[in-house]
Amino acid sequence: MVRNKYLTFLGAGLLFMASACNDGYEKEPVEQFTLDYLFSRIDSAGVQSRRFLNNIYYEHLYSGYNRVGGDFLDAASDDAVSINNNDPAVYKLLIGRYSALTRVTDMEWGEYYQGIRKANILINNIDVVPFNLKYTNALGEVKPLNYTMKAEARFLRAHFYFELVKRYGGVTLVGDQVYDLNDDIELPRNTFAQCVDYIVRELDEIKNDLRSLPISDGGDYAHVPTKEACMAMKARVLLYAASPLFNERPIEPGNELIGYASYDPERWNLAAQAAKEVIDEFGPNGKKTLDLTADYRNISTEFYSSTSNPELIFFRPIGKGKGIETANGPLGFSGNAQGYGNTNPTQNLVESFLMKDGKSTDKSKYTYNSNDPYRDRDPRLELTVLHHGSSWLNTQLQTNFGGANNPSGAEYSRTSYYISKFMKDYKTKSEYDSEALHLWVMYRYGEVLLNYAEALNEYQSAPSQDVYDAIIALRKRAGIDGDDNYGLGALGSINKTDMRKIIQNERRVEMAFEEQRYWDIRRWRIAEEVFAKPLEGLNIQISGAITTYNKINVLSTTFNVKRYFYPIPYSEVIKNKNMVQNPNW
Numbered sequence: 001m002v003r004n005k006y007l008t009f010l011g012a013g014l015l016f017m018a019s020a021c022n023d024g025y026e027k028e029p030v031e032q033f034t035l036d037y038l039f040s041r042i043d044s045a046g047v048q049s050r051r052f053l054n055n056i057y058y059e060h061l062y063s064g065y066n067r068v069g070g071d072f073l074d075a076a077s078d079d080a081v082s083i084n085n086n087d088p089a090v091y092k093l094l095i096g097r098y099s100a101l102t103r104v105t106d107m108e109w110g111e112y113y114q115g116i117r118k119a120n121i122l123i124n125n126i127d128v129v130p131f132n133l134k135y136t137n138a139l140g141e142v143k144p145l146n147y148t149m150k151a152e153a154r155f156l157r158a159h160f161y162f163e164l165v166k167r168y169g170g171v172t173l174v175g176d177q178v179y180d181l182n183d184d185i186e187l188p189r190n191t192f193a194q195c196v197d198y199i200v201r202e203l204d205e206i207k208n209d210l211r212s213l214p215i216s217d218g219g220d221y222a223h224v225p226t227k228e229a230c231m232a233m234k235a236r237v238l239l240y241a242a243s244p245l246f247n248e249r250p251i252e253p254g255n256e257l258i259g260y261a262s263y264d265p266e267r268w269n270l271a272a273q274a275a276k277e278v279i280d281e282f283g284p285n286g287k288k289t290l291d292l293t294a295d296y297r298n299i300s301t302e303f304y305s306s307t308s309n310p311e312l313i314f315f316r317p318i319g320k321g322k323g324i325e326t327a328n329g330p331l332g333f334s335g336n337a338q339g340y341g342n343t344n345p346t347q348n349l350v351e352s353f354l355m356k357d358g359k360s361t362d363k364s365k366y367t368y369n370s371n372d373p374y375r376d377r378d379p380r381l382e383l384t385v386l387h388h389g390s391s392w393l394n395t396q397l398q399t400n401f402g403g404a405n406n407p408s409g410a411e412y413s414r415t416s417y418y419i420s421k422f423m424k425d426y427k428t429k430s431e432y433d434s435e436a437l438h439l440w441v442m443y444r445y446g447e448v449l450l451n452y453a454e455a456l457n458e459y460q461s462a463p464s465q466d467v468y469d470a471i472i473a474l475r476k477r478a479g480i481d482g483d484d485n486y487g488l489g490a491l492g493s494i495n496k497t498d499m500r501k502i503i504q505n506e507r508r509v510e511m512a513f514e515e516q517r518y519w520d521i522r523r524w525r526i527a528e529e530v531f532a533k534p535l536e537g538l539n540i541q542i543s544g545a546i547t548t549y550n551k552i553n554v555l556s557t558t559f560n561v562k563r564y565f566y567p568i569p570y571s572e573v574i575k576n577k578n579m580v581q582n583p584n585w
Contacts, residue, residue: 039125044132046145053122053149056156057223060115063316063440064515065422066327068093068105072343072419076106077518078530079349079508080419081537081555083341083411095557100567100585107167107566112160113174119157120178126150138212138227148224151209155225155233158202162237165195166519167566168582169246169258173198188578191256196241203234213282213289213313214306222303222317228282228290229314232443235274239451242267242458243523251561252583258565268459275452283445290445292477296383300422300441313443322432329432330386330397330418332405336431337393343513345385345417347536347551352508353381358480358487373549379479384512386418388540388547391427400540400547414554415537421513441514449473450507454500463499465491471506478510522564531559 038048066072069089071082076093084091089105091097098104131144164171170192179185190198207230215221240246241260247267250259260267282290293299293311302309318324322336329339355364356376362368366376374387386392388399398404399416406413424436453470457463468488475486488494488502504524508517521527534553541548567585 035121035125039129041128041130044130046129046131046133046149049122049126049129049146049149052118053152056115056118056122056153057316060111060118060160061156061316063318065318065324065438065440066342070327070342072513073106073515073518074513075343077521078346078533078535079512079517080343080345081414081535083344083413085411085414094555096560096563098567100570100573100581103569107569109164109168109569109572112164115160116157116174117178119153119160120174120176122153123150123157123176124178126153135211135221136216138208138210143209147209148211151206152224154202154206155210155230158199158233161195161199162233165192165199166240166523168568169565170195170256172579186576186578189257189580192241192246192259193256193261196237199237200234203230203237207231213304215304223315225314228278229443231274231278231281232313232448235271235278235448235451236443238267238271238274239455240519240523242271242455244525245523245564249525251564255583257580258582265459268455272452272455272459275448275455278445278448279452290448292446292449292473294477296380296478297424299444299446300439301424301437303437303439311445312439312441313445313448315439315441315443318438318440320435320437322434322436324438325423325426325432325436328419329423330392330399330405331407331413332398332403333393336434339418341411341413341418343419344413344415344537345419345512346415346554347417347538348533349508349512350381350385350387350417352505353378353384354480354487354505354509356479356481357483358475359484371546371548378509380509382420384419384421384509386420388416388538388549390420392420393426394428394430400542403540403542413537416540417537419513446474446477446510447516450503450510454503454507457496457499457503460496462492462496463494467499467503471502474506474510525564527559527564528561531557 033048038052040048043049064073068076070084071088071090072080073090074080075082075090082088082090092104093106098107126146126149129146131146133145134142135145135148137143137148161171161173170189172187173190173195174187207227210225210227210230211221212227215224215226245251246259248263252258254261278290280286284291289306289310290313291310293309298309299311304310304312326338327340328343329341331339331341333339354360354377355366355368356378357365369375374381374389382390386397388397390397399406399413399418401412401416402408406416422438424433426432449470453467457467468485468491471488472486476482480486504520507520511517521530534556536551537554539550539552541550562582562584565582568579568581573579573581
């Protein structure tokens with residue numbers, strides 16, 4: 001390699017340039033620097049190489065906050081709809097108005113390969129930098145900084161590959177190779193199994209070269225992946241790989257580009273073991289560096305702390321501000337309290353929140369009142385969704401159509417709901433906090449518990465105490481009543497199928513708007529069933545002291561089986577004779 005060649009990251013296909021993301025990292029214009037400059041043999045502080053790594057985080061590690069044309073990805077699931085009724089990108093995702101030629105946000109391909117290419121550049125060149133800076137790895141060893149930088153780049157590369165795999169199935173693995181515009185890159189896709197094996201192997205190899213929580217040299221490095229993040233990603237990758245879409249019921253049996261050749265229940269065991277390793281090593285019975293955060297709001301509004309936020313594993317920093325509140329807060333306020341209500345949760349989501357004893361409305365010890373439907377519900381409902389009567393910004397919201405917080409006009413809440421997730425407690429505040437910290441949380445301990453419960457339940461013939469314990473821990477933190485096993489009933493009282501439904505619903509409410517539901521209904525292969533039902537909202541009528549809540553259909557669509565995978569870009573297929581398109585695209 002000629003080390004003084006310019007890093008021109010322009011071109012097509014595997015050399016696409018990614019667009020910039022949100023605040024949180026300092027953008028560095030590194031694209032036109034030479035390798036000798038970026039990875040200098042005389043730069044003992046590694047200033048330019050650290051900026052180069054920072055650029056990979058900045059450009060390619062996305063925040064999920066309103067990232068799909070101003071909307072959450074969950075507004076393309078059954079959990080929400082966009083307030084925007086002018087054909088937004090998220091609506092096109094929801095109804096399937098896209099193709100190999102007509103792309104919409106979330107169908108990234110070249111952007112992820114550009115991240116992979118940058119990671120490979122760092123991996124191939126970082127060792128020439130004579131670092132005098134040290135760090136402590138997960139084994140407690142003090143090493144030069146380049147060890148963890150290379151491991152971080154490999155972690156990011158694994159993340160990019162996983163993002164591609166869950167969108168497209170098997171993709172082209174390029175190893176450590178850095179391709180240039182003049183190189184022959186007509187490479188075939190690897191199988192789904194090969195991609196999963198590669199990602200898992202990479203994560204296993206790098207985990208001990210990363211830091212471990214708590215990070216002793218925090219501050220500038222607070223956002224970096226750790227051993228915990230590495231193991232959490234492995235657990236999620238293996239959970240996806242074991243799921244019906246790839247394992248038991250692929251959409252085209254025998255097509256190894258989009259799933260395994262045959263079903264193997266042992267894959268659920270591998271996923272369960274991977275999650276349990278995180279729990280055992282770092283959880284309350286291990287090193288005690290990970291646990292559920294007592295205050296649910298703190299998860300995305302505070303940095304890691306063994307006391308106030310021990311749940312946080314890996315995140316993208318967003319910075320301080322009120323942008324999330326402004327974009328998603330309820331209508332009807334002004335000034336520093338103004339909100340545009342972009343995200344409207346559905347009645348479908350609201351009904352997935354059980355009663356306060358962990359039981360459905362027809363089995364609860366609490367009496368459900370259809371004219372007071374939010375009383376005695378799972379406390380997570382109030383921390384996720386704002387509804388008619390919610391206390392917010394020193395007022396009780398009026399979200400009936402034409403009400404103070406849902407005024408008639410070009411845009412209004414189509415469901416009568418807004419989100420409160422990811423925000424601080426604004427019940428008694430008069431305006432949003434411009435200094436509020438926001439993190440886009442990508443891995444947290446609560447998900448690890450859910451991953452473990454799901455995988456173990458699928459592997460075993462009947463729900464075990466470990467499955468119960470994982471769900472109980474989440475419900476206990478949420479404030480669910482402890483009687484009758486937090487609503488689960490006695491061990492042995494429900495079968496595997498019943499527990500599967502409980503786990504899937506628990507995941508829905510616990511992880512709402514965290515870019516889980518969109519992918520969960522795909523990997524579970526239930527999207528056709530989910531979208532056979534309309535997305536619903538409420539028509540709220542007020543007559544004197546009586547308020548009535550009537551369900552209304554907000555949006556109806558269907559789900560074509562081919563949409564379980566995105567189409568590979570037409571430009572990639574047409575120029576590469578070895579590139580096989582996904583089924584029926």
